[in-house]
């Protein structure tokens with residue numbers, strides 16, 4: 001038999017996903033260039049001691065075997081206790097809480113438990129790149145509504161409400177919301193959530209998945225509002241979050257979903273056949289951490305207060321570093337990413353003419369800019385066009401995403417490299433005055 005007689009290719013549902021992702025290009029590129037990696041969103045400082053101690057204790061206590069598929073009872077109870085006051089209702093740990101392998105797998109289970117082939121799912125762009133892939137794998141159709149960056153008429157990223165209303169149809173099954181949002185750092189205001197809720201309630205089949213993985217990272221003047229707390233929305237919403245971002249343990253992959261029994265039931269059913277059981281000792285540790293985090297920490301009233309303060313300082317450091325480079329940061333309201341406007345920088349034509357497996361010709365300007373920055377300044381960022389559908393990628397041409405979930409020393413080093421780059425690279429400095437961003441399509 002020749003090799004043509006075999007079918008070694010992936011199933012049809014993976015068609016279109018074989019191309020390398022933005023992470024597969026930029027993470028190795030950053031390592032190869034020994035760049036300061038402000039690309040991927042994971043903290044590069046040590047995990048807090050109380051988290052490490054909780055995990056070690058759980059392992060030493062022999063909590064090392066499979067556990068209940070929907071989550072270790074201790075964790076489900078700790079989550080119900082933690083979130084009941086935040087949702088203003090008493091959550092049932094057995095039927096209204098379920099544990100997942102991070103938000104990523106939680107989304108997969110939720111989408112697979114709710115979306116039938118042909119159903120429509122509304123994504124707000126720029127959208128975390130796993131959303132569209134998961135919807136398509138479930139046979140759903142993505143309907144995209146883009147956020148527009150702040151402008152003289154809006155101090156924050158904003159939606160065109162006409163476009164949002166037009167996105168809802170009788171086939172709408174899900175709205176996939178993310179607040180605080182990756183990558184824009186937008187925290188949806190109560191008034192905006194109210195408008196989204198009105199549209200959801202007006203469509204009998206419509207439900208919401210609310211990804212609130214950055215729930216503990218909002219900055220002064222911006223309150224995290226949970227969509228599920230608005231009138232009539234608890235029944236229609238699954239809220240997702242995880243330990244990774246809050247406790248600086250992104251490699252643990254302990255996540256959870258909260259919602260009404262009639263929606264949680266499907267996720268539990270799916271997860272019996274997908275994850276089967278999530279890492280038991282790490283679930284036990286997170287149960288303990290949720291208790292510990294409420295207590296005074298490092299002279300702050302709680303771990304959460306300390307965390308927010310840390311990130312506010314890092315945000316200020318990165319804003320300053322970006323301005324040094326001639327970039328204009330759109331200061332985020334939450335989360336740990338900054339989108340910066342790069343239109344003042346001249347991207348050398350040789351970068352604009354390149355192509356890579358993840359970005360075949362023609363390379364978009366934001367992609368070329370991020371390669372230029374990684375290779376020549378030694379600082380890695382992520383091109384946000386990766387978070388838009390093909391027809392909307394041009395909206396990101398003058399943007400780059402930088403993460404500030406990094407040690408102060410990493411951000412300070414990035415600033416030093418920006419300074420050297422500007423001093424060294426005459427084209428870049430000249431470009432500060434006559435950038436090419438505006439001419440690019």
Ligand SMILES: Cc1ncc(COP(=O)(O)O)c(C=O)c1O
Pocket residue numbers: 041101102103104105128178181182211213241242243244250253254255
């Ligand atoms: C918006 C958003 N949702 C979900 C995730 C993944 O969360 P987890 O690590 O819990 O799977 C990320 C990680 O970057 C994210 O930015």
